[in-house]
Amino acid sequence: MYSIEYHSSIRKDLKRLDKPAVLFLKQKVLPLIVDNPYQGQLLHGEFRQYRKYVFNFNKVSYRIAYEIMQNNTVVLLILVGTRENFYKELKRRVKFSFPRPALIVLALALSIHLLAPGVGWG
Secondary structure, eight states, X not given: OOEEEEOXXXXXXXXXXXXXXXXXXXXXXXXXXXXXXXXSEEOOGGGTTOEEEEEEETTEEEEEXXXXXXXXXXXXXXXXXESTTHHHHHHHHHXXXXXXXXXXXXXXXXXXXXXXXXXXXX
């Protein structure tokens, strides 16, 4: 069983949705994701570490973007919304929320160099 954590902007996402859709999401959809997060479709390109789950409610198609965290016990919900501007918002949200792996490596290399300036790189 997985636990769910929420991106800080999820509350804002839920306020944009109809109340019955939010209730459906909480009662029906989230339990499905918690039970088996791998059923969501793996995204491609710059979003390849994320998954999406699509559900329909009252003739409206909704999407949930989430990530299965490395410890494999936590599902991090990143974005909930309709298809309109979904990927544009996901790009904005991920860009400012999560550092890219290359930046982490660069930051680590710089911190090692600053802590041990006499150590050579080669």
